[in-house]
Amino acid sequence: MRLSFSGLVLACLVVLGPGCRSTPGSSAAAAWSYPPGVCPRFYAQYLPYPRRGLPTAQPLPATPGWTDPRMERDLARFTDAGLDGILLALQPDSLADPFQTERVQRFLTLAAARAPSGWEVVLMLIPPADDAVAVDRNALGRWLTAHGLLEHPNLRRRSGRIVVLLAPGVHAAGAPHPAVVAVACGAPGSEWRWPAPADPERFAPTGPDRQVVVYGGFWTDITAPDGVTAPGWALERRQGRTLQDEIQRAFDAQAMTICIASWNDYVAGTFVEPNSLDGMNPLRRLTAALRTARRHAAAAATPPTP
Numbered sequence: 239m240r241l242s243f244s245g246l247v248l249a250c251l252v253v254l255g256p257g258c259r260s261t262p263g264s265s266a267a268a269a270w271s272y273p274p275g276v277c278p279r280f281y282a283q284y285l286p287y288p289r290r291g292l293p294t295a296q297p298l299p300a301t302p303g304w305t306d307p308r309m310e311r312d313l314a315r316f317t318d319a320g321l322d323g324i325l326l327a328l329q330p331d332s333l334a335d336p337f338q339t340e341r342v343q344r345f346l347t348l349a350a351a352r353a354p355s356g357w358e359v360v361l362m363l364i365p366p367a368d369d370a371v372a373v374d375r376n377a378l379g380r381w382l383t384a385h386g387l388l389e390h391p392n393l394r395r396r397s398g399r400i401v402v403l404l405a406p407g408v409h410a411a412g413a414p415h416p417a418v419v420a421v422a423c424g425a426p427g428s429e430w431r432w433p434a435p436a437d438p439e440r441f442a443p444t445g446p447d448r449q450v451v452v453y454g455g456f457w458t459d460i461t462a463p464d465g466v467t468a469p470g471w472a473l474e475r476r477q478g479r480t481l482q483d484e485i486q487r488a489f490d491a492q493a494m495t496i497c498i499a500s501w502n503d504y505v506a507g508t509f510v511e512p513n514s515l516d517g518m519n520p521l522r523r524l525t526a527a528l529r530t531a532r533r534h535a536a537a538a539a540t541p542p543t544p
Contacts, residue, residue, distance in 0.1 A: 270534035271492050277535035278448075278489070280528060281360060282498035282510060284312070284324040286341065287332065290367055292469075293504035294457050295515035304341045306348075313352050315511065316501075319521060320528035323358030323394070325403065325497065331366075333381055346390040353392065360394045362423075365407035372411040378402060379415025388417055405432050432497075435473050441491045448494035452484035454520055456499075457507030471507065478520035481510065485527050498524075 272278070286304040301308040316324060326345070332338040349359055365371050382388055382400055394401040399419045404410060406424030414420075423432040429445030435456045443450055455475035461467045473480060481498070488496045499508040510520045 270537075271489055272535065275535055276494075277531050278494045278496050279322040280320070280496050280498065281323050281325050281358070282316070282321060282501040283327055283362065283503070284316075284501045285327045285503055286345070287328065287338075289503060289505040291505035294507045295504050295509065295513040297502060297504070297509075298512040298514060298517070304338075304345070306344065309345050309348050310352070312501075312511075313348060315521070317353055317357065319510075319525045320532070322356070323360060323392075324501070325360045325362040327362055327364050327405075333378075339381075339385055343385060343387065346387065346392060349392045350390060357392060358394050359390075359392045360401060360403060362403040362405060363408045364405040368407070370407045370409065372409045373404065373420075374412040375410050375418055375420055376412045376415045378420075379417040382417055403430060403432075430495075441487050441493075443491055443493045443495075448492065449497065450488045450491065450493040450495070451497045451499055452481065452488055453499045453508045454478065454481035454484070454510055455507045457505070473507075475507070475516055475520070477516045478523040481520055482523045482527060485524075489531070 301311070326342070328338065328342070346359060349357065363373055387393065388400060396419050399417055401419050401421060404420055404422045404424070408422075408424075410420045410422060421430050422428050423430045429447065430449050431444045432451055433440045435453050441450055453473055455471065456473035457469060458472050459467050460470040460472055475481075485496065498510060500506065500510075502509045502511050504513070510524055512518050512521060
């Protein structure tokens with residue numbers, strides 16, 4: 239394992255917000271499984287820069303780079319859909335790059351100006367490709383401090399410290415820093431997990447946040463019965479219906495923090511934003527689910543008229 243502060247990736251998307259299954263023709267009468275007035279929060283992992291590998295689709299419109307216009311467009315899409323926040327993911331070496339650091343600062347500034355009160359950006363560090371990396375917690379804390387990121391109001395905090403999620407494959411090293419709480423999503427018993435689609439325990443909510451991860455599809459190497467391995471859909475997208483069904487399963491489990499595996503990971507095949515494969519369908523289904531969840535929660539909280 240190599241020790242690399244630049245092996246961080248601010249991610250997650252996460253996007254945190256309420257959600258519930260609802261599309262035309264679906265069984266909108268599915269029982270609301272939460273206590274009256276309670277609605278989960280939804281996050282989506284957001285990749286400012288694409289992962290290495292062959293994409294399964296392209297974003298629409300295609301916007302090379304993490305420009306101001308793209309940031310503004312994406313923030314509008316996040317908030318219009320009803321997401322409560324994102325998990326911000328950066329490629330390896332991004333945090334050692336002054337230009338990309340400036341882009342993170344700019345995004346946080348725009349989020350503070352344009353997103354609703356309480357909307358969160360959760361920092362998440364992801365590994366390069368399938369390589370495991372170690373992240374020095376002290377170096378991470380110094381990076382946050384040196385670039386003024388501790389002052390941004392949208393960053394998730396715990397007891398005044400910035401929460402940084404470590405995706406599977408990213409490990410904390412070095413002494414703790416007083417400005418940072420590192421949460422290892424790959425560690426057994428962690429308060430947050432980031433399981434693969436095939437994990438049988440994926441819909442068992444984790445920790446005090448009752449967190450789960452849902453997928454909109456999954457593209458990976460598949461071994462056929464004849465032993466031949468080739469890339470394919472291990473989890474079909476179904477024009478956004480897979481994401482809809484995954485969200486409903488999270489509701490059935492009474493998850494309180496529902497993380498969409500990614501807003502725009504075209505290499506892994508899990509994405510929500512408008513794209514060349516299934517257009518607006520996933521985003522429409524997600525938006526409908528979040529709106530329906532809020533209606534369910536509000537209706538359950540309203541006592542019947544005598």
